[in-house]
Amino acid sequence: MARVLLVDDDPAILEVLRIYLSREGHTLLEASDGEQALALAAQADVLILDLMLPKRSGWEVAQILRLEQPDLPILMLTARGEEQDRLQGLDLGAEDYVVKPFSPREVVARVRVLLRRRGLRDHLRFGDLELRPKKRLAYLGGEPLSLSKLEFNLLLTLAQHPGLVWSRERLLERVWGSDYPGIDRVVDVHMVALRKKLGDDAENPRYLETVRGVGYRFKEEG
């Protein structure tokens, strides 16, 4: 199914969730402190995150990942009575939380919901175009495309949400990083480069569509 990164400093919790989650068909990654969590996060499809952690709190981890991997769904494990934290967590962008002590079956159910919501895939294909996020490779008609890091990220971001319109601002935030100081016309320039490499025409695009006054979108099939 999916790769689940499980972060808790309590071995008992790790163990019980490991059993339930692997029974569900997931591959498990495990970490017992914030640093390890960050190191492994890039490989995960879902993150189950305890709030109280050595080295870095679950919060910090969530906050950092929010920027690095905004699409990574996070299920937070909180102790009862940490309502304040829970609220902040939700506002921070965590997708969901469970209160300890929890039933493992509930965690499994929530993970299922998170995954269903995201429709995660490791292999994107749109007609002639093929993307492999993991390997950071792109093919056009079977031929490998030579894309710069930025170009790949930009294309991937758009392609992972076909049809969805992205403002330049949101793209800057997502692809360039939230603190990017430059002007938003960079996006246009890279769009031109991408279109050139994809053989796409701005007037009549197959893949990268301009939404005037709003931003860009990856064209939906059909």
Place this chain on the structure above:
Amino acid sequence: MARVLLVDDDPAILEVLRIYLSREGHTLLEASDGEQALALAAQADVLILDLMLPKRSGWEVAQILRLEQPDLPILMLTARGEEQDRLQGLDLGAEDYVVKPFSPREVVARVRVLLRRRGLRDHLRFGDLELRPKKRLAYLGGEPLSLSKLEFNLLLTLAQHPGLVWSRERLLERVWGSDYPGIDRVVDVHMVALRKKLGDDAENPRYLETVRGVGYRFKEEG
């Protein structure tokens, strides 16, 4: 913000949530049994649903709405110890739940998350006309419509509140921005353009209705 349908048979709960949710800027619809809930659901952007209800249980309601309005996010209110119910609720497709006794702030936060996730409803349909806010796409009889940014925003604003009359002033405020310096007849001009694209006739409109002396409204179904 959004229209929240609040369903509970306990007046105290209705009241406290009414206060918090309207403070958050939402418009409230209220029901105290399952029948009323079903009757009002069509108008809602989010549903907050108690499980224990007269006439029809929250479950039944959820199950029915799942089919009728699969896009309507549901936040279920469950009593503690109903874990069984909770799991079934999630599998049923409810988006989320909160356990009583809950903090109203938490409910507000969860509603916010649900709305953010949905983009406040991702799919509007009125007969032949279909709108997808997030994708900024509009279809008429299955054919994509080419709308300018302004036209789309205008149409969306009206369509998100069928039957509601908007004065030109309010439309300017909402669609053009609150500090718009121009004259309000612009609205008329864009209305003409929209009607043309929608194949609508000012005399006898299917969608965009003039309310003489007041403003415009999106015609309600039927």
Place this chain on the structure above:
DNA sequence: GCTGCCTTTCACTCAATCTTCACGACCCTC
């Protein structure tokens, strides 16, 4: 330090879009 790629800014152009205006039709009141 040089080379070559990658990224960013800038300037120019063209096209899409928005706004205003003007005119006429219609409606309501007196």
Place this chain on the structure above:
DNA sequence: GAGGGTCGTGAAGATTGAGTGAAAGGCAGC
């Protein structure tokens, strides 16, 4: 049925937004 207000609508002009080429700055590897 006259007059004032309201709305529909076409057209002209003003404005904005995006495509794009070129140049300059950065950076990594040699």
